[in-house]
Amino acid sequence: MRNALFLFVLLVSCLPAISQSYFVVSVKDSVMVDGRLLQKRDKIESDAKIHFSSKEAFAYVMSPGKGYYILSPKKMKSRVAREFVLSLKEALLPPDDFYATSVRTFSEEEGFSFPTVYEMQAFFRGKVLLVGEAAFKLPPDAFVLDEAHYFSFELELSDGVIIKRGPVKDGNLIVSDSLRYIGGHVLDPAVIKSVRLLYRDQTTGVAQQIGVFQLVCPDRQLVADELQQLYQSQSNARPHSFLHDHAMPYLQTCYGNAHPLVIAGIIEEMGNQ
Amino acid sequence: MIRPKNKWIVWGISIFNALLMLAFSLYWLNLPYTFGDEAFLIKWSSLLKKSLLQIDPKPNPEEVLFVDVSGNKAVIDGVDEFGDKSPYNRIVITDREQLSQFFSLLNRYRHEVRFVLCDVLFAESSPADSLLQVKVDSLGDKLLGVSHLNKSGKHTRPVIRMPYAVSTYNATQGLFLKYPLMLSDSLKTLPLVMYEKLNGARFEYQKGWLFYQINGRRSLHAPIIDFKLRQSDFKVGQTMGEANFAVWPMGTILESQEFMDEESMRAFFKGKLVVIGDFVNDMHRTPFEKLPGLVLLYNAYLTLVSGENALSSWWLAFLFAGYLLLSYRIFFDLQVIKPAWLVKVSRSKFWQAVVNTADELTILTVITFLSYFIFHRHINILILLIYLKIVEYLWKKTPVYLQGKMPQMFKRKHRVTS
Numbered sequence: 001m002r003n004a005l006f007l008f009v010l011l012v013s014c015l016p017a018i019s020q021s022y023f024v025v026s027v028k029d030s031v032m033v034d035g036r037l038l039q040k041r042d043k044i045e046s047d048a049k050i051h052f053s054s055k056e057a058f059a060y061v062m063s064p065g066k067g068y069y070i071l072s073p074k075k076m077k078s079r080v081a082r083e084f085v086l087s088l089k090e091a092l093l094p095p096d097d098f099y100a101t102s103v104r105t106f107s108e109e110e111g112f113s114f115p116t117v118y119e120m121q122a123f124f125r126g127k128v129l130l131v132g133e134a135a136f137k138l139p140p141d142a143f144v145l146d147e148a149h150y151f152s153f154e155l156e157l158s159d160g161v162i163i164k165r166g167p168v169k170d171g172n173l174i175v176s177d178s179l180r181y182i183g184g185h186v187l188d189p190a191v192i193k194s195v196r197l198l199y200r201d202q203t204t205g206v207a208q209q210i211g212v213f214q215l216v217c218p219d220r221q222l223v224a225d226e227l228q229q230l231y232q233s234q235s236n237a238r239p240h241s242f243l244h245d246h247a248m249p250y251l252q253t254c255y256g257n258a259h260p261l262v263i264a265g266i267i268e269e270m271g272n273q
Numbered sequence: 274m275i276r277p278k279n280k281w282i283v284w285g286i287s288i289f290n291a292l293l294m295l296a297f298s299l300y301w302l303n304l305p306y307t308f309g310d311e312a313f314l315i316k317w318s319s320l321l322k323k324s325l326l327q328i329d330p331k332p333n334p335e336e337v338l339f340v341d342v343s344g345n346k347a348v349i350d351g352v353d354e355f356g357d358k359s360p361y362n363r364i365v366i367t368d369r370e371q372l373s374q375f376f377s378l379l380n381r382y383r384h385e386v387r388f389v390l391c392d393v394l395f396a397e398s399s400p401a402d403s404l405l406q407v408k409v410d411s412l413g414d415k416l417l418g419v420s421h422l423n424k425s426g427k428h429t430r431p432v433i434r435m436p437y438a439v440s441t442y443n444a445t446q447g448l449f450l451k452y453p454l455m456l457s458d459s460l461k462t463l464p465l466v467m468y469e470k471l472n473g474a475r476f477e478y479q480k481g482w483l484f485y486q487i488n489g490r491r492s493l494h495a496p497i498i499d500f501k502l503r504q505s506d507f508k509v510g511q512t513m514g515e516a517n518f519a520v521w522p523m524g525t526i527l528e529s530q531e532f533m534d535e536e537s538m539r540a541f542f543k544g545k546l547v548v549i550g551d552f553v554n555d556m557h558r559t560p561f562e563k564l565p566g567l568v569l570l571y572n573a574y575l576t577l578v579s580g581e582n583a584l585s586s587w588w589l590a591f592l593f594a595g596y597l598l599l600s601y602r603i604f605f606d607l608q609v610i611k612p613a614w615l616v617k618v619s620r621s622k623f624w625q626a627v628v629n630t631a632d633e634l635t636i637l638t639v640i641t642f643l644s645y646f647i648f649h650r651h652i653n654i655l656i657l658l659i660y661l662k663i664v665e666y667l668w669k670k671t672p673v674y675l676q677g678k679m680p681q682m683f684k685r686k687h688r689v690t691s
Binding site: 020021022023041043046060062063064065066067068069070071072083084087118121122204208209 | 316320321323324325334335338344346348365503505509510511512513514515516517518519524525529532533534536537538540541542543545561
């Protein structure tokens, strides 16, 4: 990198008497240790010489028994010193939040929402059916979403891992076929061994795992045909309850967890035809 | 003004009142809960001392390992209305398979670990219990689990056989301030049991005793907890070598076995008090901020370790002196000169009462701050203000006061009435 600013931090000066090992949790930009590029889970000895490729670069490391550290050319602000000022500010301007006085339940009009993180974790595991763009309403107040906090999908292939940022729009996590687009090509679902959904905090490098799942991407028309057959076989099926009474349990068994609104869309298309 | 011949009587009344106030203070401090309004003074005296003046001694971060199980959940069938297990009733519990794996790790470093506190209530049975039971048995006396006591006195014990203690506190309006050392006169709470096990403390109590005895010293029943460890202490270090308080996800420690060498794995546990709990879902309201339950337990334990539950003679003498000053002020009708501008704000009786209360409130606030700054003990003080105002009101109706205040009128009145 032509304009890369190489910063050098010599850690020997702040060494404790006993040698301590550090393990890399995450890295931002390029961080070199003794001439090699730092990777997750790498071990760093306390006498290592660390080079950062930019001012923004950092390595988030852990030391068993000592805690977590951020190795960065920038100095971060201490939270302890701000405790009094923050309390004073809160006393003068108390935090103001909205609290709902009712419980939301699913209806086709209001979309698909996760009331808590647990429902989200329960959905994104096992097999997940993807037959069109699906918007998942995120649990309220559970995630901070800004430049430094985001969702990412890690697609594990047989020859490596592809990381894609999970787009969020109006508080909805969007999962679509673009997840499989790599450099103008569409990955065959069979190539994707598993998908890991993570919530990342770029400042600390901490990644919270939401779930690991297998992506199932059948042809939309194939799913529509199967649902058509299912509908015809269920002579007692009422059109408005078909989605929850028949379609969702069937798709759950055959393909995995599905987004009800997407399936409702397919059923609507069936009706129009 | 008090007449000279009555002075000794009034001194006697003042001393008696100061002793009464001291008795009230100790009684209120002995209650398992405290008044929510006290939180304001407790919070700001703590913040002033700890954050602004930086008088904030901390325990050694290298002595404790906080393990977070909030990311290790499993779902089991719950019990329906008919009392049967039903797949339509789901309960989220801590994943006991993963907990077993972690306990295996603890067993591997059993001799390195100082003690294990598992702040996870095993209230329901799960398919992985037999596996967990084996690991728990191997840890033996080094492990302490928890039980809960609900409002109706029902004691929920763990379904896993293990040493346990009650992990329940009383609170007004859900605000945590105090941790009782015993509940229902017979159940020792977890901080006390930890203190006994880890520090070899000797606890004595018999029904009817006013105070507990710990290591031969009198102790309050439910000390106000000093928040030595707060959320702001859990931080990411920037200087390698210095130790910081950290919350370790249990999954991270388990996964570390795959890439860490033996020496590094040992460093996790060497000499550590391992505290296992939920840092996300088990949150409690405190004067500072919401804190995880296991941090409250740890702070309560630290309060016992630093002896801040004990009744020190100097502290009692200080309180007595403070209360005597307040009593002297009332009974000798000592008027503090108030700024004229303050008195002139309003002529209403209400405002005059507020102005007259201000100096007592100031003295009480100074007493609570000094008690905390010098003796490291918070006290219930605002409730005393109400007591003082009642005493003052009643005193001004007594013949001794009236005789001193308006001797001539009193004499005339006395003659007429007699």
